[in-house]
Amino acid sequence: MKPTDIAAPDYFHKVVDCQWACPAHTPVPEYIRLIAQGRYSDAYMINWKSNVFPGILGRTCDRPCEPACRRGRVEETPVAICRLKRVAADFKDDITQRLPRPSAKNGKRVAFVGGGPASLTVARDLAPLGYHCTVFDGDPRAGGMMRSQIPKFRLPDSVIDEETGYILGLGVDFKGGHRIESMKALLAEKYDAIFVGSGAPRGRELDIPGRKEAAANVHIGIDWLSSVSFGHTDKIGKRVIVLGGGNTAMDCCRTARRLGGEEVKVVVRSGFEEMKASPWEKEDALHEDIPILNFLVPTAFVHDNGKLTGITFQKVKAEYDAKGRRNLVPSGEPDQTIECDDVLVAVGQENAFPWIEQDCGIEFDKWHMPKVDPKTFVSTNPKVFFGGDAAFGPKNIIWAVAQGHDAALSIHKMLSGEDITERPLPEVYISSQKMGIHEWSYDNDISNDKRYKVPHRDKVIALKDIRTEVELGYDVKLALGEAHRCLNCDVQTVFSTSLCIECDACVDICPMDCITFTENGEETDLRQRLKAPSLHPDQDLYVSSDLKTGRVMVKDEDVCLHCGLCAERCPTGAWDMQKYLIEMTQAGSTCPTKSRSAA
Amino acid sequence: MTYIAKPKFHHPGLKKNELGYTHRDYEGKISTLCAGCGHDSITASIIEACYELSIEPHRVAKISGIGCSSKTPDYFLGNSHGFNSVHGRMPSVLTGANLANRDLIYLGVSGDGDSASIGFGQFAHSIRRGVNMTYIVENNGVYGLTKGQFSATADRGSKSKKGVTNTDNAIDLVAIALQLGATFVARSFSGDKTQLVPLIAAAIRHKGASFIDVISPCIAFNNHAGSTKSFDYVREHNDAVNRLDVLVGRDPIAVDYAPGTVQMVEQHDGSRIALRKIDADYDPHDRLGAQTFLARHAAKGQIVTGLLYVDPDADDLHEHLNTVETPLNTLEADTLCPGSAALDKFNASLR
Numbered sequence: 001m002k003p004t005d006i007a008a009p010d011y012f013h014k015v016v017d018c019q020w021a022c023p024a025h026t027p028v029p030e031y032i033r034l035i036a037q038g039r040y041s042d043a044y045m046i047n048w049k050s051n052v053f054p055g056i057l058g059r060t061c062d063r064p065c066e067p068a069c070r071r072g073r074v075e076e077t078p079v080a081i082c083r084l085k086r087v088a089a090d091f092k093d094d095i096t097q098r099l100p101r102p103s104a105k106n107g108k109r110v111a112f113v114g115g116g117p118a119s120l121t122v123a124r125d126l127a128p129l130g131y132h133c134t135v136f137d138g139d140p141r142a143g144g145m146m147r148s149q150i151p152k153f154r155l156p157d158s159v160i161d162e163e164t165g166y167i168l169g170l171g172v173d174f175k176g177g178h179r180i181e182s183m184k185a186l187l188a189e190k191y192d193a194i195f196v197g198s199g200a201p202r203g204r205e206l207d208i209p210g211r212k213e214a215a216a217n218v219h220i221g222i223d224w225l226s227s228v229s230f231g232h233t234d235k236i237g238k239r240v241i242v243l244g245g246g247n248t249a250m251d252c253c254r255t256a257r258r259l260g261g262e263e264v265k266v267v268v269r270s271g272f273e274e275m276k277a278s279p280w281e282k283e284d285a286l287h288e289d290i291p292i293l294n295f296l297v298p299t300a301f302v303h304d305n306g307k308l309t310g311i312t313f314q315k316v317k318a319e320y321d322a323k324g325r326r327n328l329v330p331s332g333e334p335d336q337t338i339e340c341d342d343v344l345v346a347v348g349q350e351n352a353f354p355w356i357e358q359d360c361g362i363e364f365d366k367w368h369m370p371k372v373d374p375k376t377f378v379s380t381n382p383k384v385f386f387g388g389d390a391a392f393g394p395k396n397i398i399w400a401v402a403q404g405h406d407a408a409l410s411i412h413k414m415l416s417g418e419d420i421t422e423r424p425l426p427e428v429y430i431s432s433q434k435m436g437i438h439e440w441s442y443d444n445d446i447s448n449d450k451r452y453k454v455p456h457r458d459k460v461i462a463l464k465d466i467r468t469e470v471e472l473g474y475d476v477k478l479a480l481g482e483a484h485r486c487l488n489c490d491v492q493t494v495f496s497t498s499l500c501i502e503c504d505a506c507v508d509i510c511p512m513d514c515i516t517f518t519e520n521g522e523e524t525d526l527r528q529r530l531k532a533p534s535l536h537p538d539q540d541l542y543v544s545s546d547l548k549t550g551r552v553m554v555k556d557e558d559v560c561l562h563c564g565l566c567a568e569r570c571p572t573g574a575w576d577m578q579k580y581l582i583e584m585t586q587a588g589s590t591c592p593t594k595s596r597s598a599a
Numbered sequence: 600m601t602y603i604a605k606p607k608f609h610h611p612g613l614k615k616n617e618l619g620y621t622h623r624d625y626e627g628k629i630s631t632l633c634a635g636c637g638h639d640s641i642t643a644s645i646i647e648a649c650y651e652l653s654i655e656p657h658r659v660a661k662i663s664g665i666g667c668s669s670k671t672p673d674y675f676l677g678n679s680h681g682f683n684s685v686h687g688r689m690p691s692v693l694t695g696a697n698l699a700n701r702d703l704i705y706l707g708v709s710g711d712g713d714s715a716s717i718g719f720g721q722f723a724h725s726i727r728r729g730v731n732m733t734y735i736v737e738n739n740g741v742y743g744l745t746k747g748q749f750s751a752t753a754d755r756g757s758k759s760k761k762g763v764t765n766t767d768n769a770i771d772l773v774a775i776a777l778q779l780g781a782t783f784v785a786r787s788f789s790g791d792k793t794q795l796v797p798l799i800a801a802a803i804r805h806k807g808a809s810f811i812d813v814i815s816p817c818i819a820f821n822n823h824a825g826s827t828k829s830f831d832y833v834r835e836h837n838d839a840v841n842r843l844d845v846l847v848g849r850d851p852i853a854v855d856y857a858p859g860t861v862q863m864v865e866q867h868d869g870s871r872i873a874l875r876k877i878d879a880d881y882d883p884h885d886r887l888g889a890q891t892f893l894a895r896h897a898a899k900g901q902i903v904t905g906l907l908y909v910d911p912d913a914d915d916l917h918e919h920l921n922t923v924e925t926p927l928n929t930l931e932a933d934t935l936c937p938g939s940a941a942l943d944k945f946n947a948s949l950r
Contacts, residue, residue, distance in 0.1 A: 448606075503816070504790060511606045532610040565601065
């Protein structure tokens with residue numbers, strides 16, 4: 001293998017698994033260390049800069065970082081990154097003085113369709129640069145799906161108000177209750193750029209016999225959730241069936257439990273394991289006495305002269321073809337009818353753009369989705385950008401934020417007369433953490449603690465009030481314990497070939513057997529010859545250039561604890577622990593020295 | 600010295616030996632030696648050898664004297680018996696322990712100061728008595744704990760860190776061990792674990808006095824130009840006569856050897872050593888030949904390493920003394936002291 005180029009920003013970025021997995025690339029270990037030091041406001045601001053909604057995401061994020069967390073490969077469970085984010089939000093001081101000031105307007109006007117996470121992220125990036133941002137939303141208050149679809153017992157309004165308020169406070173003009181009905185009309189208002197962040201607002205229909213007749217008691221999940229959110233709906237029947245296995249279904253069933261649903265069941269077509277809902281959301285539903293029945297395909301709504309009485313299900317089983325694809329085939333068992341008073345259909349969401357006329361210069365593909373460039377987020381109309389669920393279909397908040405940052409950069413570049421396909425490289429800082437012979441500026445003593453549980457409110461109390469938040473969040477002590485579980489993966493092991501005397505001290509001390517000195521070879525061959533088996537080929541090998549004996553140093557990054565013992569036991573300083581901080585380029589970042597092509 | 604304890608976590612894919620232990624289970628406390636010390640590599644090699652042999656830790660007694668090397672038993676086999684004795688007195692303590700309980704595996708760990716100076720006589724007598732043990736000298740040619748004076752194994756003409764030339768002749772412990780009748784004699788280098796680990800494993804399986812001289816560079820005081828015990832010097836002058844694999848039980852021979860290049864040595868306990876020859880003419884069963892070979896190469900400034908001599912059918916001190924099979928420390932009082940009638944009978948037989 002060729003010697004690893006550690007100067008390439010991506011190499012060490014990948015080692016910080018959580019940050020690499022996060023769509024917004026939030027520097028997770030950096031803010032977890034600040035939490036451990038009690039510097040909650042600093043931790044919050046790192047988050048705010050990167051993911052805009054720390055308090056909201058700290059309660060609701062889909063957490064792609066946690067399955068990626070190295071700790072999950074070292075022991076059973078990853079660090080509770082998401083809930084530590086909430087800790088920063090819960091315990092911070094007033095941070096308003098740290099926010100950017102509304103600046104003098106530069107005369108350019110940007111319109112936003114929808115006031116959800118994608119639009120607000122773009123507006124937050126652009127407003128401080130002097131753009132006049134106008135956000136239109138059909139709902140009276142900002143937040144989009146964060147406000148309408150996420151139940152209040154998971155995400156209180158106060159948190160949404162606070163964090164959308166920080167953005168609107170930058171001088172962003174919010175036009176609530178103003179739904180955009182025509183793109184043509186909006187274009188006619190001569191905005192310099194338009195950002196569409198209107199989400200995926202339409203719940204998928206379940207067109208099976210009885211749907212029309214029983215319509216009074218069959219509700220589309222996301223519409224029903226938003227109706228509950230705005231107080232239009234405050235009760236439901238005693239026996240409720242929720243159809244669907246995603247996170248919306250989990251929100252529906254738990255909401256139903258709080259509105260009078262006594263026997264609430266979730267029924268899914270797939271197996272329990274393959275459900276789309278995050279494991280912790282399934283756990284929360286089960287904890288609230290909601291059974292999840294699997295391998296049942298709804299075939300008809302049963303009704304008595306238009307009054308819903310139940311649903312008939314066909315029993316299926318999973319079969320896998322030669323390519324490993326799963327097919328659900330009838331199991332041959334008799335159909336099952338489950339009685340109920342109300343049904344919530346949460347079988348998916350769709351995009352809908354009835355308000356975009358055909359002659360706006362915005363082309364759509366065969367799935368009726370706008371043609372959007374996945375790097376710049378520009379549509380076929382160079383002034384119109386899309387982001388969030390509106391761009392590539394339903395995902396989640398953190399993806400909307402990440403796409404918002406990229407779209408904001410494009411808009412800023414376009415309106416500065418620059419080529420939007422030229423994307424500036426991220427800023428990277430790397431610095432030694434050595435304080436003394438065996439002292440480091442980070443806590444390298446690895447905690448053996450298991451993941452701390454987030455305290456929950458007593459179930460009896462929680463189920464009584466739909467606005468009572470279930471999770472209480474970590475207290476300071478629990479947060480400290482959990483923060484110590486972080487392995488500081490951003491403190492990198494940096495190797496200097498010229499200093500190494502091949503004494504093997506690092507090999508002998510490494511608790512994870514990460515380091516091998518051996519003859520060089522092709523990657524597949526090298527992976528066979530490591531001191532401990534290479535379990536994850538997607539984890540990089542760090543390879544040095546040739547050493548004095550002709551061998552090379554190979555480090556499997558996979559399960560390195562970043563404990564720094566290699567550097568402590570190295571007599572020549574050939575190993576050093578260096579903190580690597582990468583900041584993704586956002587609109588207005590100044591460091592356009594090198595750039596990579598978006599093509 | 601590292602302040603933190605070595606993390607408990609280990610690589611999730613670590614292999615386990617027959618006892619269900621990983622090599623990490625054979626570790627001791629974290630080393631307090633200087634960073635990069637060759638002794639730590641020897642420690643790691645002992646750990647690896649014991650892991651590979653699936654040795655039950657409670658069956659090992661590790662005994663040492665005084666010095667950097669003699670501190671190392673604290674860093675391996677944390678669940679074994681240990682005795683940190685007086686300077687240079689490890690061989691006596693080990694001999695006594697071995698006589699009291701012949702069932703344990705004895706690991707004597709010493710250094711060049713401990714064995715070639717203050718304990719030179721002790722070393723000599725434990726070897727000539729054929730105590731069943733593995734005697735490892737961690738040889739760095741320097742008194743590290745007292746800041747770098749030449750030890751008795753420093754080569755004449757080699758330079759200290761301050762630039763002083765050594766005018767005394769060196770003691771070659773391997774040559775002495777051969778001369779005193781050790782039945783397993785090897786030399787190796789802390790920077791070459793592929794050679795050292797099987798040597799330790801073979802020595803542990805050997806019945807009789809096994810002696811391994813391991814050159815172990817002292818990073819702090821003896822790893823400079825002009826030293827003959829530095830990483831660079833040893834790597835440049837290392838003349839390995841063979842490499843070996845230790846085969847225990849019915850292990851199939853995992854490595855494909857070219858015909859004629861391997862010599863199988865079956866030891867007393869049935870374990871086999873597959874010796875891959877590097878020097879085709881070297882015969883590890885020829886004590887005299889080994890002595891000559893060593894002397895000739897030493898004169899050329901070469902450091903001969905590998906398994907230099909082995910007598911697979913050797914016997915040990917217990918056989919010389921005709922002791923009972925049962926360890927003396929488990930014999931009951933009436934067996935050990937059968938009474939005055941038995942004594943009278945015995946005395947009568949000598950009249």
